[in-house]
Amino acid sequence: MNLRQIEIFHAILQSGSISAAARALNVSQPNVTRVLAHAEQQLGFLLFERHAQGLSPTPEALRLMPEIEQLMRQRAGIDTLIGRLKCGEAQHLRIGAAHALGQAVLPQTLIEAHRRLPQLSIELVTSHWDTLCEDLLRQRMDLALAFGQRPPEGIDCEVLGKRALMALFPPGIIPPERIGLDQLGEAPLLMQRQDPLGERLHAAIDAAGLELRSPWLIKTYAVIAEMVAAGAGIGVVDAFTAEHYRDRLGAAVLSPEIEAEVVLVTPSRRSLSLPALRFCELLRAQLGG
Incomplete structure (x- = not known):
């Protein structure tokens, strides 16, 4: 039996008649009759006895009922899961x-x-x-x-998106909008070394022929910002970290710009x-x- 035949067989079992099954499935009564007859022809035995009062399941149909009920419960579960997946729920x-x-x-x-x-x-x-x-x-x-x-x-x-690297300055210092690497002065420079931003920064430092002192190896930009806030020196961070600390620390875009993807x-x-x-x-x- 295919799934459509099983669905109609189950609907007739539930409703007790072909007309009621057709209404439940929102299909025509001749369609239900045709599918049922085709299923019985394929199976080689009747699923329902026809009589004046309606239909009653044959012994073979009654033997099939537990398996059919289990299959329909599983199908209902699949339908429910599909609806939840479609809405992005329960994931x-x-x-x-x-x-x-x-x-x-x-x-x-x-x-x-x-x-x-x-x-x-x-x-x-x-x-x-x-x-x-x-x-x-x-x-x-x-x-x-x-x-x-x-x-x-x-x-x-x-x-x-792309964002430019920023220089962070300790509290009380008002930096210009843009600042060159050669203008960072003699203060200790706090910067990443091993991530993509740090690699681009150090490439720019090398290209400019500069030697900027960085006594600490810090791998988190938030920690660099906190060290700047504590007065440890000037930090170079991503634009998102600079924005996060804008109420506490001054910031300037590095020039020439070093962009981070x-x-x-x-x-x-x-x-x-x-x-x-x-x-x-x-x-x-x-x-x-």
């Missing part, structure tokens, strides 16, 4: 991010995602590039937001769920400007 989304982006960008996106998909649970983990890519490849994460660099095999990157990182050969796709759209809308 868990695992998101990774570079530390600065997790702090400065994703909170607003998470709030908006919850507003649109209230039943969706979201897990956010901040980490470094290599760890984010490994987690995506091992299916421990659905998508990530990071500063762009060359991805490993199996990882796709979509550029969502913000990328959406996803696995190459794995389809994203509908909630993940919707979350990606929120990120594009937030970072596209």
Whole structure:
């Protein structure tokens, strides 16, 4: 029996007549009669006895009933799950991010995602590039937001926006709008070394023939900002961290500009769920400007 035949057989069992089954399925009565007759012809036995009072299931039909009921319950469960998947409900989304982006960008996106998909649970983990890519490849994460660099095999990157690196100054110092690397002076310089932004910064320093003193190796831009706030020196951070600290610290765009790409990182050969796709759209809308 195919699924349509099973559906009509079940509807007749539930309603007790062909006309009632047709109304329940929103189809014509001749259509139900035709499908039932075809099913009985294929099976080689009758499913219902016809009499003046209507239909009654044959012994063979009664033997089929438990299996048919179980199948219809499973189908109802599938329909329910499809509806929930379509609405993005009852799913868990695992998101990774570079530390600065997790702090400065994703909170607003998470709030908006919850507003649109209230039943969706979201897990956010901040980490470094290599760890984010490994987690995506091992299916421990659905998508990530990071500063762009060359991805490993199996990882796709979509550029969502670009932002310039910024110099942060301790409280009480009002910097110009833009400042050259050669104008940073003799104060200790707090900067990343090993991430994509740090690599671009050091390439620019080398190209300018400068020797800028950096006594600390700090891998988190928020910590660099806190050190600047404590008076440790001048920090170089991403634009999102600078924006986060704008009420406490002065900031200036480095000149010439050193741009950082913000990328959406996803696995190459794995389809994203509908909630993940919707979350990606929120990120594009937030970072596209």
